[in-house]
Amino acid sequence: MSEERAGTAASVPDSGEPMLGLREMELNFGPQHPSTHGVLRLVLKVDGERIVSARPDIGYLHRGTEKLFETETYPMVIPHTDRLDYVAAATNNHAYCLAVEKLLGLEVPKKAQYIRVLLDELQRISSHLLWLATAAIDLGAITPFFYTFREREVILDLFEDYCGARLTLNCMRIGGLLEELPPGWIERVRAFTEVFDKNIDEYEDLLTENRIWKQRTIGIGILTAEQCIEWGVTGPPLRGAGFKWDIRRAIPYECYPELDFEIPTYPNADTYDRYLVRVAELRQSRRIVLQCCDWLLKNPEGEIRGKTPRVIKPVAGDVYASVEAPKGELGFYLVSNGSNKPYRLRVRPPSFINLQALPEMAKGHLVADLVAIIGTIDIVLGEVDR
Amino acid sequence: MTDETKPPTPPSGGDAAPPEEKPAAETAKPPAEAAKPATEAAKPAAAPAKPAAPAAPPKPKGPTANDASSDPVVQRLTAALPGVVLAAKELVGQVTVEAPPEKVPEVLRYLKDKEAFTYLVDLTAIDWKARVPRFDVVYWLHSFEKNNGRIRVRAGVADGAECPSVSGVFLTANWMEREVWDLFGIPFSGHPDLRRILTWDGFAGHPLRKDFPVEGVDTGAAIYPDQYPEGGGPSVKDPLKKVVS
Numbered sequence: 001m002s003e004e005r006a007g008t009a010a011s012v013p014d015s016g017e018p019m020l021g022l023r024e025m026e027l028n029f030g031p032q033h034p035s036t037h038g039v040l041r042l043v044l045k046v047d048g049e050r051i052v053s054a055r056p057d058i059g060y061l062h063r064g065t066e067k068l069f070e071t072e073t074y075p076m077v078i079p080h081t082d083r084l085d086y087v088a089a090a091t092n093n094h095a096y097c098l099a100v101e102k103l104l105g106l107e108v109p110k111k112a113q114y115i116r117v118l119l120d121e122l123q124r125i126s127s128h129l130l131w132l133a134t135a136a137i138d139l140g141a142i143t144p145f146f147y148t149f150r151e152r153e154v155i156l157d158l159f160e161d162y163c164g165a166r167l168t169l170n171c172m173r174i175g176g177l178l179e180e181l182p183p184g185w186i187e188r189v190r191a192f193t194e195v196f197d198k199n200i201d202e203y204e205d206l207l208t209e210n211r212i213w214k215q216r217t218i219g220i221g222i223l224t225a226e227q228c229i230e231w232g233v234t235g236p237p238l239r240g241a242g243f244k245w246d247i248r249r250a251i252p253y254e255c256y257p258e259l260d261f262e263i264p265t266y267p268n269a270d271t272y273d274r275y276l277v278r279v280a281e282l283r284q285s286r287r288i289v290l291q292c293c294d295w296l297l298k299n300p301e302g303e304i305r306g307k308t309p310r311v312i313k314p315v316a317g318d319v320y321a322s323v324e325a326p327k328g329e330l331g332f333y334l335v336s337n338g339s340n341k342p343y344r345l346r347v348r349p350p351s352f353i354n355l356q357a358l359p360e361m362a363k364g365h366l367v368a369d370l371v372a373i374i375g376t377i378d379i380v381l382g383e384v385d386r
Numbered sequence: 387m388t389d390e391t392k393p394p395t396p397p398s399g400g401d402a403a404p405p406e407e408k409p410a411a412e413t414a415k416p417p418a419e420a421a422k423p424a425t426e427a428a429k430p431a432a433a434p435a436k437p438a439a440p441a442a443p444p445k446p447k448g449p450t451a452n453d454a455s456s457d458p459v460v461q462r463l464t465a466a467l468p469g470v471v472l473a474a475k476e477l478v479g480q481v482t483v484e485a486p487p488e489k490v491p492e493v494l495r496y497l498k499d500k501e502a503f504t505y506l507v508d509l510t511a512i513d514w515k516a517r518v519p520r521f522d523v524v525y526w527l528h529s530f531e532k533n534n535g536r537i538r539v540r541a542g543v544a545d546g547a548e549c550p551s552v553s554g555v556f557l558t559a560n561w562m563e564r565e566v567w568d569l570f571g572i573p574f575s576g577h578p579d580l581r582r583i584l585t586w587d588g589f590a591g592h593p594l595r596k597d598f599p600v601e602g603v604d605t606g607a608a609i610y611p612d613q614y615p616e617g618g619g620p621s622v623k624d625p626l627k628k629v630v631s
Contacts, residue, residue: 058583058584059582059583059584059585059586062584062585064593064602066569066594067593067594067598067600068600071600102449102478103448103449103478104448105448105449105478229504229505229530230504230556230557230558231557231558232505232506232507232556232558233558245530250534251534251536314448315448315449315450317449317451317477317478318477318482318512318524318538319477319478319480320480320507320508320526320536320538322507329507331507331508331526333508333510333524333526335512343512344512344513344594346508346510348507348508348526352561353558353561353562356558356560356561385584386584
């Protein structure tokens, strides 16, 4: 890998001298910039083309979601969680339901667990496809967008057939799921998943050995595993730094221990390796989806919701539950006082915490590379600002 | 952390769980005095009201909190830093340690260096309104090395009192503390850059405090001042209606 990488890093070696001998300039980046994936504003200090410091300014999409949680009963909270990371609603629903179920001491039926995992992994695929499309567009490669959205459309159609929504799914319930799967749905998921491996090959044909893509990503935005842990960065950036850690294996939930999949890691901690991790995760998610489909086809009988009480009043206490969302560790910290509304519900948003490491990653790079670095963190501002 | 007491997922004994009383960590007092267990001032009324769910015969009563002072990490922490553990309890396998706020950086430093809790998962706060130290600041730590164990540290902070920053221990605490300052108004002493983060500079109030109205307050930034009432609240004039009539 190393000789292949030699000389491809787009960053200019840093001599430490001011480039133009001019004083530093302040540059506003966003909030209305297309590559900021929403309303992220960065205040850059630049020396010529080189970034001296970057200061993220967030909150443009703050809707007070955590305040709203406190005014709703437990089941009414679920649709609000859709709006956090709005391209991965299923995992948001899932993390919240897990937290409440833990405090209720509620068992989720096996079949519901498999369907939840199936939805999660489809959601992970669609989220990663969106990431791949936008990250490539940011760097000038428009074609992957058309390829990935072709498959993403299929997944969104599947979601629509299951729960009527394409993005804000609201598909899980405390103790289980919204409803039974429609007839023929699993067969359709299977048919899509069986050919999906070839689609991933197509994306890789476009990018993995693409010289421009490699020049724009290798050596850009390095964040080592130690730095990741210090900054609390989880998800693909952590695994792209060679640290094998995934909540699905580390703190297993639902039926993940019964499923066969790997946690891909790549060692170089740069934008290119984070891309490779996400592509490898697409393949692993595909494997999980196939296993879930097979299990569900073999076990069509079963409950989709546990013994959920009609009025949900968890015991007083606090609990934290987390899932491996496409962006990293998504957690819900629930404090109950025994009433039917959460007393306090805190979201531990992976995007918010991963974004915090951006100044560290951007330091010393060129302004054009900043676009790649913002893309590689995979932020969704709905989750950052809540 | 997890194996100390049984995870209570199966329906445990029929007893109603006691409300989660908070041992009051008297912030101003020295830790020795603060160590006395607190009055159950939090919500004594909640105890009998708990099993209010309609009578479903085999329904799970839910998990119960247990004392966790025998947890190995808690015991080592107590031995290494006497007086910092005011209480320790366990609920659904998650151990919570109560500590006085002024000792929190020390506790977190110990847990990070000696117990390998190298990853600060989350930092947040809870507003208990009438309770005497009004807020709880909650730290949730993770250890990669020790079997993915997790531990929660909780410190009671009085309204207006400062809580020492842990951003020197964990870099990631920087934004989390800014968020707690923004939304709860708990100032963190020693924080390198304590500015608002989700609301804007000059915003009045701290939205996640329980006495902050859900409708919001007048921030002076209304674009249509005649349409939005002074002091906040929903619109008094529906712009769509005007178009129709």
